[in-house]
Amino acid sequence: MKDKQAFPVMVQGTHSDAGKSILVTALCRIFSEDGYLTAPFKSQNMALNSYITTDGKEIGRAQGVQAEAAGIATTTDMNPVLIKPNRDNDAQIVVHGKPVSNMKASDYRTDYYETAKEVIANAYNRLAGNYDRIVIEGAGSPAEVNLNDRELVNMSIAKLADAPVILVGDIDKGGVFASLVGTLQLLPKADRGRVIGVVINKFRGDKTLLEPGLKWFEEYTGKPVLGVIPFIQDLHIDAEDSLSLSEYTRIQNSDKPIDIAVIEYPKVSNFTDIDPFQLERDCHLRFVKEAAELKQPDAIILPGSKNTIEDLIYLKDRGIDQAIKTAQEQGAYVFGICGGYQMIGNKVSDPYQVETSLEEVQGLELLPIETTLARHKKTVRSSGSIEWNGSTIPVTGYEIHMGTTIAKEAIEDFIEMGGQADGTRKGNVMGTYFHGIFHNDVFRTAFLNLLRLEKGLDPLKTTTLFRAHQEQEFDRLATHVREALDMHKLYDRMTMFNTVGGV
Known part of the structure; x- marks a missing residue:
């Protein structure tokens, strides 16, 4: 009662x-x-x-x-x-x-x-x-x-x-x-x-x-x-589940100069990480399910996944992995979040068969990192700072993952967390376990200004305040x-x- x-x-x-x-x-x-x-x-x-x-x-x-x-x-x-x-x-x-x-x-x-x-x-x-x-x-x-x-x-x-x-x-x-x-x-x-x-x-x-x-x-x-x-x-307003994916476009829009492609795999999760880009007047956000759809965007985002290994295999089976690599080699920025971050490394190991019966699968090899899936899930709200073009940008986010990722060679950390680090960065490839990273207005503006400068566009000084907009x-x-x-x-x-x- x-x-x-x-x-x-x-x-x-x-x-x-x-x-x-x-x-x-x-x-x-x-x-x-x-x-x-x-x-x-x-x-x-x-x-x-x-x-x-x-x-x-x-x-x-x-x-x-x-x-x-x-x-x-x-x-x-x-x-x-x-x-x-x-x-x-x-x-x-x-x-x-x-x-x-x-x-x-x-x-x-x-x-x-x-x-x-x-x-x-x-x-x-x-x-x-x-x-x-x-x-x-x-x-x-x-x-x-x-x-x-x-x-x-x-x-x-x-x-x-x-x-x-x-x-x-x-x-x-x-x-x-x-x-x-x-x-x-x-x-x-x-x-x-x-x-x-x-x-x-x-x-x-x-x-x-x-x-x-x-x-x-x-x-x-x-x-x-x-x-x-x-x-x-x-x-x-943030969506609940994958049924809402139908509301996102899959068509390129030449009216907006910044083209951001989000990779859509079957077990995509927390895809609302990318929603703040929809508030930016010069950004076009689209979801991609086939290699031919990717083309040459300014940035490629690999969002979270509930089953990293199966979704990674999905990318390989459809040739999307090669399309991502080709776009990256031609200058597209690649950004992985959580499961997407794990995918862009050298390999993902699953010794306890958390996700599949496979012991390991090769990643996209865009970052020199390796991930080992674990039995226990980490769920926490996190905060830190990013060194970006001579500035220190504070960021907050949250983590939901069952695995640890380590660098296999000296590489730049992405987020400093008071003596600890999260994520890595190398050239035009970067990744983090921080969900909600683009909800940080100052960092999102800095990231987009990087893309704008690459295209010969003027950087924007004004910042869209996502929380106030919500x-x-x-x-x-x-x-x-x-x-x-x-x-x-x-x-x-x-x-x-x-x-x-x-x-």
């Missing part, structure tokens, strides 16, 4: 990528603006984009961002179970920020279900005792009838928290009324009774043309439409959603449900 101190509300969707995470982020900001101490909660998250809490633990990135929107510090109670796929039908299970085991999906549902259920209940109850509002995020769809007997993220959590549910449908994908009605019809009567209303998301066009459908829906289902949220252009984006999102939703009706139905047990 939940502690009745908190008033929860849960956001579920008709399918994955319906907009649950963004709506939860918006509600966290709105409730906080309205004077409520608010926390996000997602019982079980499956994602490769992660976030490090203030005490150095790993949770899903969406919950970290939602906590930032609410103006609170993150804890693992906000996402007690994180599932990180590392190969087909196999995933690393992270509980309260630390990995406990690799499991197959069937084993998790049978052997770990009761343990996870208890972990989740305890985490929620701690939040419920400390916050006024809790905004809970579901996953996928609550109408997955083949999984609902032992699910731990949709209606079972609504029951645990005794929370009302908002159901979200994405009209941009088409068939929104069918998906909303179908989802409601497939829910058991008691679960359907928890749904206090629906939200139609990502609407484009003339709302008056939608009005007859909204009226029909309310009459047919008896559920109110709480709002129709227009599609919001160019929203820069706060502006939270405010923009909250205003956008507040104007689209009937907030009085939402508050009334939340209050009615939480005080009398139904609507």
Whole structure:
């Protein structure tokens, strides 16, 4: 049972990528603006984009961002179970920020279900005792009838928290009324009774043309439409998972002089490391999956990976490794982050078979370093400084990796960390374990000015302040959603449900 101190509300969707995470982020900001101490909660998250809490633990990135929107510090109670796929039908299970085991999906549902259920209940109850509002995020769809007997993220959590549910449908994908009605019809009567209303998301066009459908829906289902949220252009808020990769372009844009190519491998993780480049007016950011797409960019970024060895083999099988080497030889800067940093070295060894049955695999050999994968994961917030063109630039970031990297010859360290070092640099190739390295405004500007000078462009003196921009984006999102939703009706139905047990 939940502690009745908190008033929860849960956001579920008709399918994955319906907009649950963004709506939860918006509600966290709105409730906080309205004077409520608010926390996000997602019982079980499956994602490769992660976030490090203030005490150095790993949770899903969406919950970290939602906590930032609410103006609170993150804890693992906000996402007690994180599932990180590392190969087909196999995933690393992270509980309260630390990995406990690799499991197959069937084993998790049978052997770990009761343990996870208890972990989740305890985490929620701690939040419920400390916050006024809790905004809970579901996953996928609550109408997955083949999984609902032992699910731990949709209606079972609504029951645990005794929370009302908002159901979200994405009209941009088409068939929104069918998906909303179908989802409601497939829910058991008691679960359907928890749904206090629906939200139609990502609407484009003339709302008056939608009005007859909204009226029909309310009459047919008896559920109110709480709002129709227009599609919001160019929203820069960190994404949760690989489904969001479709929002990044893969096409070169000659209108912007700086071309940055990001290598997209199957187990790419924490790809939001590169998002700050989207704020730079002269930068074009694109993702690359094929060798022919790479061409000759100004910079190539290899982001993190949940399975460095398999993704490295992927690069070799598709000839992307040779395309990267050719571009580097012709002057492109190559920057590796975490798993990407490991890939650009001489080799990656896996003596404990952490990732595959292979003992080692040859890297891209762009840096004279070697990596040995370990059984234990390092998760920590880090800080240091970079010596760059005669200046010392302070930087912060976070590390999430299961391996150590050593230089095999004398080479320049990349980040100085008070007697220790992180990363290496040689000519136009550099790498680091620091996720979030480009979120450091001064360093990002210095790196881009290096590219600008290489192209004969004037360096920029002004620095885009990413954190300040993110706060502006939270405010923009909250205003956008507040104007689209009937907030009085939402508050009334939340209050009615939480005080009398139904609507």
